[in-house]
Amino acid sequence: MIDLRSDTVTKPSPAMRRVMAEAEVGDDVYGEDPSVNRLERHAAALLDKEAALLLPSGTMANLVAFLAQTHPGDTVIMSRAAHPFNYERGNLAMVGGLTTRTIDDPLGKFTAAQLAAQVVCEDDPHLSRTTLAAIENSTNRGGGACWDLHDVEDIAAVCRRHNMRLHCDGARIFNACAVTNVEARYYAQCCDTLCFCLSKGLGAPAGSVLVGDATTIRRALNYRKMLGGGMRQAGVLAAAGLYALEHHVADLADDHRRARTFRRALEGEGLRFPLPSPTNIMYMETPDAHKAAHALAERGVLMLPPTAHILRAVFHRDIDDAATAQAIEVCKQILCA
Numbered sequence: 001m002i003d004l005r006s007d008t009v010t011k012p013s014p015a016m017r018r019v020m021a022e023a024e025v026g027d028d029v030y031g032e033d034p035s036v037n038r039l040e041r042h043a044a045a046l047l048d049k050e051a052a053l054l055l056p057s058g059t060m061a062n063l064v065a066f067l068a069q070t071h072p073g074d075t076v077i078m079s080r081a082a083h084p085f086n087y088e089r090g091n092l093a094m095v096g097g098l099t100t101r102t103i104d105d106p107l108g109k110f111t112a113a114q115l116a117a118q119v120v121c122e123d124d125p126h127l128s129r130t131t132l133a134a135i136e137n138s139t140n141r142g143g144g145a146c147w148d149l150h151d152v153e154d155i156a157a158v159c160r161r162h163n164m165r166l167h168c169d170g171a172r173i174f175n176a177c178a179v180t181n182v183e184a185r186y187y188a189q190c191c192d193t194l195c196f197c198l199s200k201g202l203g204a205p206a207g208s209v210l211v212g213d214a215t216t217i218r219r220a221l222n223y224r225k226m227l228g229g230g231m232r233q234a235g236v237l238a239a240a241g242l243y244a245l246e247h248h249v250a251d252l253a254d255d256h257r258r259a260r261t262f263r264r265a266l267e268g269e270g271l272r273f274p275l276p277s278p279t280n281i282m283y284m285e286t287p288d289a290h291k292a293a294h295a296l297a298e299r300g301v302l303m304l305p306p307t308a309h310i311l312r313a314v315f316h317r318d319i320d321d322a323a324t325a326q327a328i329e330v331c332k333q334i335l336c337a
Contacts, residue, residue: 007200007316023239035235043209048185051217061195061208068219069165072097078134081108081141108139112154136169138176143275146176156190168194175279202244255280258324259315269336280315
């Protein structure tokens with residue numbers, strides 16, 4: 001099967017499996033896993049932050065970042081298309097006791113002016129304090145759209161002016177960096193916290209990393225424990241993550257190249273892509289997405305139908321040029337007939 005449902009379906013390469021098997025491990029809940037410690041030091045240095053924390057998933061990384069920087073009853077601001085608002089089971093409300101203000105944008109981004117308009121400035125006991133804003137880079141529902149650095153700088157300036165914190169859901173931050181040619185540490189400098197996934201385009205089997213100042217990361221560690229995210233011999237996963245950061249980041253550009261090849265070939269056949277696709281995520285319009293997904297699966301190509309008329313395809317390191325060419329031919333027959 002050519003699995004284009006998500007970049008989460010990637011499998012560890014043989015070389016990654018070897019470093020996992022040979023990883024030096026200890027009890028990470030006691031802070032004694034040397035491989036986890038190496039990964040966290042490497043991630044903190046890579047993004048120019050004081051500290052880093054390994055977590056089991058991106059959902060938990062986002063959640064502990066919010067918990068560590070807010071109080072129950074606070075309000076956070078994000079795009080209406082943001083992953084924490086749509087796909088994290090309402091955990092901000094359920095666990096954090098937070099309310100959410102959202103900003104509409106088809107690409108999952110917003111301007112500094114839009115953010116400022118949502119901030120509660122009044123000292124009114126009736127109103128919830130606005131204490132944190134969150135961005136997503138690259139955006140999932142925005143078709144892999146990326147933030148320009150100067151826009152993130154403007155967002156950060158609004159947050160500082162209103163004594164708010166800024167979090168970046170950077171699950172695919174290195175995909176964004178490959179497009180904007182901006183190093184991840186420059187995005188991180190604008191944000192109080194940033195998390196990224198090891199288990200998407202980077203190809204590790206699990207794990208996300210949260211970076212920030214030492215005090216915030218210590219608070220995040222406490223919340224990780226509360227949520228059951230403490231792992232023991234987690235060095236097996238950390239070794240995979242460290243290998244991915246050292247060897248797989250440069251490969252993301254090939255995923256983007258194959259995605260462009262796929263899009264151009266099908267646009268030439270009349271298929272409509274409603275959003276830009278600068279990275280590895282793309283959305284296609286079709287009259288009946290569920291029926292189309294079933295027909296594609298019968299021909300060996302897996303895609304997700306997030307809505308009744310939209311299919312999503314995500315390219316990743318397990319999709320080579322031959323698989324891309326085959327997917328194009330199948331899509332021509334099913335989607336462009």
